Amino acid sequence: MLIGIPREASGGETRVALLPDAVARLLKLPGIQIQVEKGLGENVHAPDSAYEKAGAKLVDRSKVLGASDLILRIRKPEPAEIGKIRKGAIHLSFLDPYRDPVTAPKLAAAGVSAISLEMIPRTTRAQRMDVLSSQANLAGYVAVLLASRELIRVFPMMMTPAGTLPPARVLIIGAGVAGLQAIATARRLGARVEAFDTRPVVKEQVMSLGAKFVEIDLGETGQTSGGYAKALTEEQLAKQRAGLSAVIAACDVVITTAQVFGRPAPRIVTKEMVAGMKAGSVVVDLAVDSGGNVEGSVPGKTVEVGGVRLVGTLNLPGLVAAHASLMLSGNFTAFVEEFWDKDAKAFKWNLEDDILKGCVITHGGEVIHEGVKKALAESPAAKSAPKPAAKKKK
Numbered sequence: 001m002l003i004g005i006p007r008e009a010s011g012g013e014t015r016v017a018l019l020p021d022a023v024a025r026l027l028k029l030p031g032i033q034i035q036v037e038k039g040l041g042e043n044v045h046a047p048d049s050a051y052e053k054a055g056a057k058l059v060d061r062s063k064v065l066g067a068s069d070l071i072l073r074i075r076k077p078e079p080a081e082i083g084k085i086r087k088g089a090i091h092l093s094f095l096d097p098y099r100d101p102v103t104a105p106k107l108a109a110a111g112v113s114a115i116s117l118e119m120i121p122r123t124t125r126a127q128r129m130d131v132l133s134s135q136a137n138l139a140g141y142v143a144v145l146l147a148s149r150e151l152i153r154v155f156p157m158m159m160t161p162a163g164t165l166p167p168a169r170v171l172i173i174g175a176g177v178a179g180l181q182a183i184a185t186a187r188r189l190g191a192r193v194e195a196f197d198t199r200p201v202v203k204e205q206v207m208s209l210g211a212k213f214v215e216i217d218l219g220e221t222g223q224t225s226g227g228y229a230k231a232l233t234e235e236q237l238a239k240q241r242a243g244l245s246a247v248i249a250a251c252d253v254v255i256t257t258a259q260v261f262g263r264p265a266p267r268i269v270t271k272e273m274v275a276g277m278k279a280g281s282v283v284v285d286l287a288v289d290s291g292g293n294v295e296g297s298v299p300g301k302t303v304e305v306g307g308v309r310l311v312g313t314l315n316l317p318g319l320v321a322a323h324a325s326l327m328l329s330g331n332f333t334a335f336v337e338e339f340w341d342k343d344a345k346a347f348k349w350n351l352e353d354d355i356l357k358g359c360v361i362t363h364g365g366e367v368i369h370e371g372v373k374k375a376l377a378e379s380p381a382a383k384s385a386p387k388p389a390a391k392k393k394k
């Protein structure tokens, strides 16, 4: 099998799917060959010569797309590029299949088997392939550094002959993978940290990192069997906002990471709550790309509202691209190793396997993922599409 890695062409992506060390590791599998697009590792200072030394062949983009049996990349393909991918190839990347009604059907029509990175189940067996965790962890770290850059105060308490500086007060909303790393990072910088999450199980984790858990009685919340938060009712969200208002008003930094899988991010911080913050405070919205936790935050921009800076920087792991690429390389390598049949020297297409069942979106010319099929049928584009004319009876 020929694995191909194209350069990331869209969205200013700085990360790289596979670093040279990972190339060398995958080439130890019997029957694997690797080709990479020239210049693949430029952003992270991994030169072409390092890929060649690891055993990869350097080729141009059309060869990577048109001749590979398995394409590994971070971003989904642009629609115009899908026709250039070889029919029958496997394509592994982020796909956003619930929010993007175009790419998956096009990949299916092109005969490409598309696997969605974000849909790999969050099970113990799949932990090594879990790109959401590996990247969220870095995003949480970077969010705190961005906040510290925007804040015109310091994080730690400083007692000096010239005066005493109090520690920054930081609130983290959503204590999943990104939130827990944000708590740990802000604590390391010396801030006084509080956190809130709707899943009661995280209270202990928050406290073990030296942060205070903000108690708000929302009634029944809980989590799904996969460990994800359940969506709150409008009434619960209103209670949450009321409970967080006073804490937010007293904070110097708020970092929001709240997500509900497969849905737009919950709107937690309203413009009234932002108006209630002290001038000079900073809010970092990690959910800005999926609808935003913060009213007024803008994807890809830092805006100032009433003296409060709202940071909407996208692709936070991309700001630490070398380490983000190292982790992604580990995730991609683990995926290929898991599904490579060393005896048959072929990809193990067992669609009953719980991991593949969760993340294979298109196969055999069709969208086969049940959840995505349903979402596509319900998408506005599908509803407004002209219905096929009924066949006339002869």
Ligand code: NAD
Pocket (backbone or CB within 6 Å): 122, 123, 124, 126, 127, 130, 132, 133, 136, 173, 174, 175, 176, 177, 178, 179, 196, 197, 198, 199, 226, 227, 228, 229, 232, 240, 257, 258, 259, 260, 261, 266, 268
């Ligand atoms: P996520 O990105 O989906 O959400 C981030 C956080 O936001 C979650 O902690 C969620 O509870 C929280 N949230 C949702 N709505 C909220 C609201 N209204 N207010 C405050 N917080 C809200 O989640 P994630 O970080 O990717 O993962 C969440 C959990 O999934 C992990 O903590 C873990 O329990 C589980 N997980 C398990 C595995 C595994 O078993 N291999 C791997 C990864 C994650």
